[in-house]
Amino acid sequence: MNAIIHTQIQPETGARPADPVYLDIENVWKAYGTFLALRDISLRIRQGEFICFLGPSGCGKTTLLRAIAGLDPQSRGTIRQAGRDISGLPPSRRDYGIVFQSYALFPNLNVASNIAFGLQNVGRPWPEIKARVEELLQLVGLPDKALHYPAQLSGGQQQRIALARAIAINPGLLLLDEPLSALDAKVRIHLRHEIKELQRKLGVTTIMVTHDQEEALAMADRIVVMNHGVIEQIGTPIDVYRHPASLFVADFIGETNRIETRYRRGAVIVGDTVLEAQASGLDEDTAVTVAIRPEDILPHARGHDVAGRANHLPVTITAMEFLGSFWRVHLRSAQLGGTPLVANFSMNAVRRFDLRDGQDLIVELPADRVLVFAKGR
Numbered sequence: 001m002n003a004i005i006h007t008q009i010q011p012e013t014g015a016r017p018a019d020p021v022y023l024d025i026e027n028v029w030k031a032y033g034t035f036l037a038l039r040d041i042s043l044r045i046r047q048g049e050f051i052c053f054l055g056p057s058g059c060g061k062t063t064l065l066r067a068i069a070g071l072d073p074q075s076r077g078t079i080r081q082a083g084r085d086i087s088g089l090p091p092s093r094r095d096y097g098i099v100f101q102s103y104a105l106f107p108n109l110n111v112a113s114n115i116a117f118g119l120q121n122v123g124r125p126w127p128e129i130k131a132r133v134e135e136l137l138q139l140v141g142l143p144d145k146a147l148h149y150p151a152q153l154s155g156g157q158q159q160r161i162a163l164a165r166a167i168a169i170n171p172g173l174l175l176l177d178e179p180l181s182a183l184d185a186k187v188r189i190h191l192r193h194e195i196k197e198l199q200r201k202l203g204v205t206t207i208m209v210t211h212d213q214e215e216a217l218a219m220a221d222r223i224v225v226m227n228h229g230v231i232e233q234i235g236t237p238i239d240v241y242r243h244p245a246s247l248f249v250a251d252f253i254g255e256t257n258r259i260e261t262r263y264r265r266g267a268v269i270v271g272d273t274v275l276e277a278q279a280s281g282l283d284e285d286t287a288v289t290v291a292i293r294p295e296d297i298l299p300h301a302r303g304h305d306v307a308g309r310a311n312h313l314p315v316t317i318t319a320m321e322f323l324g325s326f327w328r329v330h331l332r333s334a335q336l337g338g339t340p341l342v343a344n345f346s347m348n349a350v351r352r353f354d355l356r357d358g359q360d361l362i363v364e365l366p367a368d369r370v371l372v373f374a375k376g377r
Helices: 061-069 111-121 126-139 155-167 185-202 213-219 237-242 247-252 347-352
Strands: 021-032 035-046 050-054 076-081 097-099 173-177 205-210 222-227 230-235 257-264 267-270 273-275 286-292 298-300 312-322 326-332 340-346 360-364 371-374
Touching (some): 021 061, 021 205, 035 061, 035 230, 050 061, 050 213, 061 173, 061 205, 061 222, 111 126, 111 155, 126 155, 155 185, 185 213, 205 213, 213 237, 222 237, 222 247, 230 237, 230 247, 247 286, 267 286, 326 347, 340 347
Parallel strands (some): 050 205, 050 222, 097 173
Antiparallel strands (some): 222 230, 257 267, 257 286, 267 273, 286 371, 298 360, 312 326, 312 360
């Protein structure tokens, strides 16, 4: 059966398809002895885009960032910035500002001197430096911290000063290496919004490395999902979340229920149930993994008419967990051969259907949310 495809309108982002390519990465490899950290990476980043390199530890995302910066040059391949080949240039001759995970502020310099450091190195006159430092302190919301030292600042304040220092010389490219990972959860949520707003205001092309899926979904115009030194998928947050190109992407970004089965007669057969699903290009009797996200499982009241309705099946609630903004509900269905499912139901749904442990109900697995991947993909 053919999958039902919904077209979604994408929100406006910092870069538009018509914007010129600003950073062109072509066939980049990086080897450490016999170990390949990057394998044939090609990527084009448009002017003004906010890009997130996302993936687990060791996937190559920081290695790629360091290659772009010239801190750890690629073994082969080409990197062009604004049309200029920078592949062999030292970091000092590349046009970027960078914020490291540790912020790397100079502890013996006050805030104003930290921000002014790069401006002094390029020989800007003192009146210009003073005005620029004041402007940047206003921009990051810390106008009264000029004479403070890094040790006198909170982690979030240090991060803002590191950002101000990175953009002081108006770089064409801003590189962020997990800049929020050292902060607590509430500060991270607040500052990721501030960073995105600052990036939009400045219009600077930005690349951020992160292993935090929520961070990437909230901040990026496009996400580059990496694994084992290769790019698994490039797309908008909605694209990679709703239409993952591989089981790895589906698993890594968000949560999924996984069911191992086979693809037959244009559908997937799970236990005694035929499920309509997003599937194409699969041979008959292919071993597949079916994936569906917990929030995509829809509850219906007991007695809901399932006659002629695809992907509706009876289930029993085996456990419920209250997680504040929603309930995580564990389900089991005889029609799926006893395969357990986990669903995320809203507070309203739990109240409306009066859900509790041991209760029977009907759930729907929407065909356009049931993803099918050939085994090993």
